[in-house]
Amino acid sequence: MKFTIEMPDVSACSVDRCAYNVRGACHAKAITVGDGVHPGCDTFTLSQRHTDGEVEAAGVGACKVAICKYNRELECEARSIEVDFDEDEAAATCTTFELA
């Protein structure tokens, strides 16, 4: 089965130690964000090996961070998001997050 769903783009990700990262872009089909409070990328996969980058660009499939101003019914309504590594949290993190 094939789905066509409108999702916010992951426009950039600098977490190059993730398997889905190819040249600063995420090539998972869709990512999930959040453990409830911290806007971490749950799809982050630590790996030396990387996907081939054939998937054009990732979207945000779901986000569990209800306290973000872009979150509506546990989905992201931003136009696009960016992901970076948060050294304090030691986690790949959505930097588009803003407290509602």
Ligand code: SF4
């Ligand atoms: S950390 Fe998340 S957004 Fe970045 S490449 Fe990995 S899965 Fe994609």
Ligand code: SF4
């Ligand atoms: S912008 Fe907000 S709602 Fe969208 S993925 Fe990031 S934390 Fe979740």
